[in-house]
Amino acid sequence: MAYVITDTCVSCGACAGECPVGAISEGDGKYVIDADTCIDCGTCAATCPTGAIEG
Ligand code: SF4
Ligand code: SF4
Numbered sequence: 001m002a003y004v005i006t007d008t009c010v011s012c013g014a015c016a017g018e019c020p021v022g023a024i025s026e027g028d029g030k031y032v033i034d035a036d037t038c039i040d041c042g043t044c045a046a047t048c049p050t051g052a053i054e055g
Contacts, residue, residue: 004033005052
């Protein structure tokens with residue numbers, strides 16, 4: 001089960017730079033995680049300042 005970015009995202013971009021496999025990109029109004037690429041490492045969730053990423 002891949003990690004998911006919720007509506008609490010403020011599009012700061014911090015998570016995208018930390019993802020080891022480049023699974024995070026800027027979407028429409030918030031950032032999004034490509035479920036097929038995510039390896040469930042949890043790094044992005046620990047990085048997000050608003051707690052927007054759930055795993
Ligand atoms: S859990 Fe890890 S692999 Fe998945 S999007 Fe977050 S940083 Fe990337
Ligand atoms: S770190 Fe959190 S608030 Fe920033 S872009 Fe990623 S999900 Fe959105």
